Amino acid sequence: MRILYHLPLSPFCRKLRLALREKSLDFELRVERVWERRPEFLALNPAGQVPVLVEEGGRPLADSSAIAEYLEETYPDRRLLGRSAVERAETRRLVAWFDQKFHAEVTLNLLFEKVNKRFYGLGNPDSAAIRMGKQFISGHLDYIADLSERRRWLAGDEFSLADMAAAAHLSCIDYLGDVPWDAHPRAKDWYVRVKSRPSFRPLLGDHVAGMPPPPHYADLDF
Known part of the structure; x- marks a missing residue:
């Protein structure tokens, strides 16, 4: 195994x-x-x-x-990067967007400050960093909305590693209750589609001791 x-x-x-x-x-x-x-x-x-x-x-x-x-x-039977060279390039670009840009602007400022600092013994959260993370996330949600309006999924017609990277970061921030879904309904519609996939559901059972998620976190329909 x-x-x-x-x-x-x-x-x-x-x-x-x-x-x-x-x-x-x-x-x-x-x-x-x-x-x-x-x-x-x-x-x-x-x-x-x-x-x-x-x-x-x-x-x-x-x-x-x-x-x-x-x-x-x-394990090439189920392609996650795309079938053509162009599709694979676009998927990799978007994975890098979320793993690097979103991570630097949002995940580090929210998840690291609110959760990881506690485990590493690095002191109290930085309120300025948290404010910055909350400001940056709206631009990323607008970008997700724009992509999902022009394409079936973020990188094209098929659910890909780009959607997984985006949803992975957002799901962590959503656990903290810091995703302003109501202000970004098109991004929310995309996330609902991801959230309903069988592969995603086990993530919704994760819990951090002493930090329960908000009630909507595990609700497939919000």
Whole structure:
């Protein structure tokens, strides 16, 4: 059985959980408290970060983008990057948009400040960073709305890794109750479609001790 070392509110781990399920690949989840710096885990990934995927009898694979590419090459029956070179380029562009730009402008300012700082013992949340994250998220929701209005899914006609990356980040922020869905109904419609996919539903069962999600979080229809 392959093993995915993860954290429940890591968008990079969530992206891979979606990819594995969309490819109908069985896997075992193991929570890795990376702040503990376990020697056994550092032997798998010296960077000390999740996700890490270990195939049965295989070498450990680290970094969500590298793992996603590995899954696409190794299990090609269900394509997640697109069928043509142009489609794959657009999907990769959007994955980078959310894993880099959204992460820097929104995820770090909200999820890191409100959740991760507590586990790393880095003090209280920075209110200025939280305000900045809440300001930036609206622009990203507008971009999602624009893409989903012009295309069936974010990168084209098929549900792809671009949708998974976007939904992975947004689902973490939604757990905190910080996504202004009512002000962005078109982005909300796209998220409802993602949220209703069987691959996505296990994410809605994740909980962080002492931090329950808002009531709408696990509601497929909001």
